[in-house]
Amino acid sequence: MDGCRLVALGPLFHKGWYHLFYQYNPYSAVWGNITWGHAVSKDLIHWLYLPFAMVPDHWYDFNGVWTGSATILPDGQIVMLYTGNTVDGVQVQCLAYPANLSDPLLLDWIKYPGNPVLVPPPGIGVEDFRDPTTAWLSPDRDRWRITIGSKVNQTGISIVYETVDFKSYELLDGVLHGVPGTGMWECVDFYPISMTEANWRDTSVNIRDIKHVLKASVKDLTSDYYALGTYNPFENKWTPDDQELDVGIGLRYDYGKYYASKTFFDQNKKRRILWGWIKETDNEADDIMKGWASVQSIPRTIVFDKKTGSNILQWPVTEVEDLRSEVVEFNSVKLGPGSIAPLEVDTASQLDIVALFDIDKDAVEETVEADVVYNCPTNGGAANRGKLGPFGIVVLADETLSEGTPIYFYAIKGASGEVETHFCADELRSSKAPEVDRVVYGSKVPVLNGEKYSLRSLVDHSIVESFAQGGRTVITSRIYPTKVINGASRVFLFNNATGVNVTASVKIWKMDSANIRHFPFDRL
Structure with a gap:
């Protein structure tokens, strides 16, 4: 089962913050009960639960609507890519979009009739292909790129696709990055971080004062590892600043009970915000008895640590201080x-x-x-x-x-x-x-x-x-x-x-x- 819990986040429209997450019924052993819930908030702290956003009702997501990411296009359109687990247990990527963009709560979502839009490429296991990222623009800014987590033998990798319309895709040569011995990478995240400014840049920015953070949830260790490095979009390569602090062997977002995290760019306040999944430490029987399991962390902002030059800084969003x-x-x-x-x-x-x-x-x-x-x-x-x-x-x-x-x-x-x-x-x-x-x-x-x-x-x-x-x-x-x-x-x-x-x-x-x-x- 995919360990990720966070699907998509972002400040959408005038109603405030919009958060999608997937959940499952703890009373059932059938992972087909995995669905997408969603919630809305004006301050990232107080939330209103909305009805289910998507449920597993097609052959391509029969065994679960899994982790995905939203991309807001320049014309205001929103596209959502998510991992579906098919009736045969194959992990595929699917496209969805809001039924009504004028609805500030985005209550209804439409699944693309041509789903799935991506299937595991040659050499990738059918259960090792999941969790598409938010898209960023290619160097010519005429195509979009996403990366997806996977592995080859015990080398964790992130592979990159290009698309114009989010319906058809081209697999780029090689891998964005890979680290031997780290096993399956899931919930991969990839984003720029400014070395000089407190405020953030959009996900597509790649200029001189930018580092890129590559993060992977390492399934075998159930921990979220990240590294700072340099992104060469022309060669489809990301190189870590320090190989001893590479993804899966170096720095972690959190050294406690924290996993399957995801960031998004807050275009209103020009900041990058991180959410994570806090797992349980009691037993499954207790979880079933109480009817729920696991919670989300307090959202955190991320900035570059200019004093050390070798790590990020995480801090609770200022909104929590209102409590x-x-x-x-x-x-x-x-x-x-x-x-x-x-x-x-x-x-x-x-x-x-x-x-x-x-x-x-x-x-x-x-x-x-x-x-x-x-x-x-x-x-x-x-x-x-x-x-x-x-x-x-x-x-x-x-x-x-x-x-x-x-x-x-x-x-x-x-x-x-x-x-x-x-x-x-x-x-x-x-x-x-x-x-x-x-x-x-x-x-x-x-x-x-x-x-x-x-x-x-x-x-x-x-x-x-x-x-x-x-x-x-x-x-x-x-x-x-x-x-x-x-x-x-x-x-x-x-x-x-x-x-x-x-x-x-x-x-x-x-x-x-x-x-x-x-x-x-x-x-x-």
């Missing part, structure tokens, strides 16, 4: 080695937390750790103590810390004198539920000279989205506390390092709930 209400501040909290400090915050299950940490520079200068190697997932979580870490916050905790999720930094300094920092989320004690995943997530994060250690965590009952150093490294935690419910949630600062003092300053907003409901069709 902020009361705020409390804790300034210059001193944390000696092995200390923990409670923060007095009522009803701490929905929070927006911003924290800055200073560590004793003299202690860092004097510290030498011989050949220390650290890895968030394998080094024991926040209980593992070193001279310069861990330190951070504990969220969704009870009074006695029998449940809690530490979000923390762990710095190490080897014989070379360089300080290497890791950003981690420890779920080992996040829940006492018997059948919930308990892991530690995280990775390295660049902390440049003169920078404080900074994090932001959006806490929402069972989800924590955490951003380190302005979004250089991001971790999404999906947890199921059993004691931290009905107002019992607490927040703590901690410093579990053995050889350094930490000073923390924290700002915490209580967050209101998003309004997500069905559209009142009696008012249409």
